[in-house]
Amino acid sequence: MEEDKIKIRKFLSRFFRKRELQDDEDIFSLGFVNSLFAMQLVMFIEKEFGIHVDNTDMDLKNFSSINSINQLIQGKRVA
Amino acid sequence: MRIELTREQMEHQEKFREFVTDEIAEGAGQFDREEKIPGEVIKKISEKGYLGSMISREYGGMGWDSITIGLLNEEFGKACSSVRSILTVHGMVALAIQRWGSDEQKDYWLPRMAKGEVIGAFGLTEPQVGSDAKSVETTAIKADGKYILNGTKKWITMGQIADLFLIFAQCEGKVTAFLVPRDAPGLMIKPLGGLVGMRASMTAELKMEDCSIDEVNIIGKIGTGLSHVALSSLDYGRYTVACGCIGIAQACLEQSIRYSRERIQFGQPIRKYQSIQKMITEMVVNTEAARLLCQKAGYLRDIGDPDSIMQVWTAKYFASIMVNKVANDAVQIHGANGCSREYPIERYMRDARIAEIIEGTTQMHEILISSNAFRNY
Numbered sequence: 001m002e003e004d005k006i007k008i009r010k011f012l013s014r015f016f017r018k019r020e021l022q023d024d025e026d027i028f029s030l031g032f033v034n035s036l037f038a039m040q041l042v043m044f045i046e047k048e049f050g051i052h053v054d055n056t057d058m059d060l061k062n063f064s065s066i067n068s069i070n071q072l073i074q075g076k077r078v079a
Numbered sequence: 080m081r082i083e084l085t086r087e088q089m090e091h092q093e094k095f096r097e098f099v100t101d102e103i104a105e106g107a108g109q110f111d112r113e114e115k116i117p118g119e120v121i122k123k124i125s126e127k128g129y130l131g132s133m134i135s136r137e138y139g140g141m142g143w144d145s146i147t148i149g150l151l152n153e154e155f156g157k158a159c160s161s162v163r164s165i166l167t168v169h170g171m172v173a174l175a176i177q178r179w180g181s182d183e184q185k186d187y188w189l190p191r192m193a194k195g196e197v198i199g200a201f202g203l204t205e206p207q208v209g210s211d212a213k214s215v216e217t218t219a220i221k222a223d224g225k226y227i228l229n230g231t232k233k234w235i236t237m238g239q240i241a242d243l244f245l246i247f248a249q250c251e252g253k254v255t256a257f258l259v260p261r262d263a264p265g266l267m268i269k270p271l272g273g274l275v276g277m278r279a280s281m282t283a284e285l286k287m288e289d290c291s292i293d294e295v296n297i298i299g300k301i302g303t304g305l306s307h308v309a310l311s312s313l314d315y316g317r318y319t320v321a322c323g324c325i326g327i328a329q330a331c332l333e334q335s336i337r338y339s340r341e342r343i344q345f346g347q348p349i350r351k352y353q354s355i356q357k358m359i360t361e362m363v364v365n366t367e368a369a370r371l372l373c374q375k376a377g378y379l380r381d382i383g384d385p386d387s388i389m390q391v392w393t394a395k396y397f398a399s400i401m402v403n404k405v406a407n408d409a410v411q412i413h414g415a416n417g418c419s420r421e422y423p424i425e426r427y428m429r430d431a432r433i434a435e436i437i438e439g440t441t442q443m444h445e446i447l448i449s450s451n452a453f454r455n456y
Contacts, residue, residue, distance in 0.1 A: 010387075015454065032449060035213075036388050038306035039314070043385040055179045058300040058307060 125195025156326025170200025200241030238283025
């Protein structure tokens with residue numbers, strides 16, 4: 001699980017280079033990301049963790065922090 | 080690293096060429112003049128399964144990889160950009176449903192779209208809203224198990240014949256995507272004509288006055304219309320437009336070479352002149368460069384790489400600018416003949432112009448590509 005967080009943090013660091021992201025920090029409220037970010041994040045999650053993000057997951061809360069992304073991944077794995 | 084088509088991709092490419100030569104190329108000039116694609120041409124495209132090229136096999140589509148889809152769009156683009164545009168807008172709607180639709184939406188619409196029984200069109204642009212998509216003025220309000228839409232969409236490619244529209248509207252103050260069937264009460268469709276290029280793309284204005292659709296016609300969730308639905312559709316749209324540009328450029332190149340061999344001035348074919356050779360050289364190199372950018376984009380799309388999104392922006396930016404230069408040079412090589420309807424060159428030039436506008440203007444590409452570069456380096 002901690003390994004997954006490291007991967008998520010590494011991907012997000014491309015967008016938040018000058019900031020050390022906290023696990024529970026709301027990444028959408030920081031203002032660093034552009035309109036393409038949401039789809040790039042979805043593609044990263046799908047490719048890196050081998051899961052499929054579908055319309056039932058389309059809640060921004062699922063993608064708003066390292067913790068929430070990690071929870072989404074763990075939940076999809078269990079399902 | 081290997082940069083080569085697979086045997087299967089080459090076989091597809093050959094079949095696309097045969098089909099386009101037999102069914103599209105000859106009529107392209109007429110389609111342009113009449114600003115219409117005959118129904119029988121669309122029927123033949125459907126019968127070949129090309130309208131299902133981007134839909135997975137599970138729903139009766141071809142499930143082709145992005146490289147094969149790129150080849151399809153290049154070959155179509157070489158003959159007729161207007162006909163090619165149906166592959167883009169139909170695919171954008173189909174992929175929105177496939178990616179973000181409910182199981183019921185997928186089961187109902189995708190098999191019909193794969194067969195070409197239902198044609199899709201993408202409804203984002205409005206009279207007052209182009210690049211600034213988040214500011215769409217069309218509204219959607221939920222009432223009694225329905226969504227009621229009000230607003231106007233403009234320049235909707237294939238709007239004159241589409242059966243199903245993917246409409247973006249403000250719902251609870253957030254951009255949201257909806258499926259609007261052609262027969263929805265309150266939807267009025269007005270044909271638009273007189274475009275500079277892609278004249279047979281059968282564009283339309285859509286007016287929605289208390290247009291009522293079932294609440295199950297929402298795609299995705301409220302507020303995900305741009306960030307997820309439109310963005311993934313436009314990614315495919317940009318990729319296919321870029322590949323179509325390569326087709327136009329290739330057609331310009333081949334016709335310019337032929338013309339340069341045959342045209343005699345000052346006692347020799349004009350291909351003997353260095354100024355012509357320079358233009359041909361630039362056409363060859365720029366067309367090939369665009370093709371490689373598109374192939375890289377296609378490859379990244381197929382492996383689901385997040386960097387594919389920026390690669391598609393890069394490919395479309397280069398290809399759409401490139402094709403305008405190539406088409407301009409093709410007109411120059413053809414001289415007065417290049418300005419006449421007797422040759423297809425003037426149509427290629429007009430069609431090329433549209434490519435720098437649709438699926439994101441050149442200027443929007445410059446904003447996104449440069450901001451990505453400033454972030455990365």
